[in-house]
Amino acid sequence: MVSVAIRCWSGRGPYRDMGVHSRDVLLVSAIITVSLSFTIVLCGICQWCQRKLGKRYKNSLETVGTPDSSRGRSEKKTIKLPSGGKMVNTAPAPGQTQHDESDRKTEPRSSVSDLVNSLTSEMLMLSPGSEDDEGHDSSSRENLGRIQFSVGYNFQESTLTVKIMKAQELPAKDFSGTSDPFVKIYLLPDKKHKLETKVKRKNLNPHWNETFLFEGFPYEKVVQRVLYLQVLDYDRFSRNDPIGEVSIPLNKVDLTQMQTFWKDLKPCSDGSGSRGELLLSLCYNPSANSIVVNIIKARNLKAMDIGGTSDPYVKVWLMYKDKRVEKKKTVVMKRCLNPVFNESFIFDIPTEKLRETTIIITVMDKDRLSRNDVIGKIYLSWKSGPGEVKHWKDMIAHPRQAVAQWHQLKA
DSSP states (O other), X not given: OHHHHHHHHTTOSHHHHHHHHHHHHHHHHHHHHHHHHHXXXXXXXXXXXXXXXXXXXXXXXXXXXXXXXXXXXXXXXXXXXXXXOEEEEEOOOGXXXXXXXXXXXXXXXXXXXXXXXXXXXXXXXXXXXXXXXGGGTTGGGSOOOEEEEEEEEETTTTEEEEEEXXXXXXXXXXXXXXXXXXXXXXXXXXXXXXXXXXXXXXXXXXXXXXXEEEETOOHHXXXXXXXXXXXXXXXXXXXXXXXXXEEEEGGGSOTTSOEEEEEEOBXXXXXXXXXXXXXXXXXXXXXXXEEEEEEEEEESOOOOSTTSOOOEEEEEEEEETTEEEEEEEOOOOTTOSSOEEEEEEEEEOOGGGGGGEEEEEEEEEOOSSSOOEEEEEEEXXXXXXXXXXXXXXXXXXXXXXXXXXXXXXXX
């Protein structure tokens, strides 16, 4: 009896053993639960990655064999002209193959790298304050770069020679901060026949050094043409983005020998017509120091998608002394070129800052697979274009009244 009493008093009895056993069971259960949860989450991530990889690989297979996917090849292109001549894209000179070979090695992209680029793009789109379309707001006011080319005429062979050499300081059109530029060559007014350079991947200062021959082309007809060069950014999943253009009437060029030019790129008119119109109203309340911007509707928007439509939405930026203050945007209207928005946004603007204020309205095309495209813009302030200034002054002259006006979208 004495020994039993001593065991119970010292804490080494059956009750203590039972408590230790219960604590061990709880600890093991907690470890098993955490392990199972981690395994389930890891399996879910792996399955999502496999689905994503499958989609990207399928898309890469579908694009093989398209006209754009063959631009990296060094094969000759010949197109018969109405005048009986033909256009030939000749191979680069032997001393210039180093650029093309190194560039061609970088052109193939594996499915794994595509997956990484896709995940990076989606992370950018989902991260707050880093929308994919914000970095391109000022593209229309930026330097578009310049291009070097040469042109000459061989009278003995009745051949016009155009050589595309290189470009410099091209603007970035992609998420990665680069572009995939190539050049289209036309002899206007003929737009049916064109030649193209290779695509230079991820390069803002590309070297092409490609020569194009317009053979069997009488000199009398050559001088009636305009050499038109259009630089574009190749986009794998949507329409190629225009970067800039250059045009030069051939009757103003001495074609007896090769003439080399450096020309600044200008915004592309692209011959595609209007970008559309936007109806909006402005209402200024001086007592509340606010402006209400009502995005009403748009019409005849430019189709930005391959299917001949767009997914438009409108982004409104309040600017003060060329600095961004506040941004708001409408909902996306799926597959619609004449959307009706009817959304209003209120901006607080003190009266003393009104003269230095600009409201930038950008109509965007939402793109799920790549960056969003700019359809057109409107700048509303004291110092904008005539139509925009009129709307701004009408707003000031009619306080507390909604003043509506149609605006032509600009590049």
